[in-house]
């Protein structure tokens with residue numbers, strides 16, 4: 842199983858890249874987390890946001906393997922506790938399919954991404970900036986993995 846974090850947004854500040862890498866590199870090979878960055882559409886003053894969202898969504902889905910289990914990151918998704926996330930991670934590991942975790946850009950996710958998703962994960966009822974979301978996701982996945990493996994990181 843591989844975890845693919847598919848995010849709209851490129852050229853992140855160094856603190857975002859370092860924060861993400863800090864946790865992603867700790868995950869073992871059987872649970873590797875790979876980042877796939879999708880270039881955001883160009884937003885101009887009178888641009889058609891729905892068209893830009895649809896195009897970003899299309900490129901996100903193209904970056905996801907045909908057999909992947911798709912999970913959207915969404916304020917309105919399931920607000921798993923860390924322990925519940927660990928159970929979800931254990932299920933994903935058992936099923937063995939690649940997982941695609943989709944994080945939208947400044948305007949969120951397209952309808953097509955939402956429709957293709959098998960599950961939706963909420964980190965909080967608060968809206969976070971998309972650069973921060975990849976860092977939190979990497980940390981929570983690492984924390985869930987340590988919980989499954991009785992590692993002292995989770996206590």
Ligand SMILES: C[S@@+](CC[C@H](N)C(=O)[O-])C[C@H]1O[C@@H](n2cnc3c(N)ncnc32)[C@H](O)[C@@H]1O
Pocket residue numbers: 913914915916943944945946947948949950962963964965966967968969970971974
């Ligand atoms: C800045 S937010 C987009 C806000 C946009 N107005 C919306 O309605 O989605 C960018 C992305 O970060 C992710 N995100 C932000 N806050 C989140 C949260 N609390 N839980 C899960 N994902 C979140 C979502 O994937 C969202 O599409």
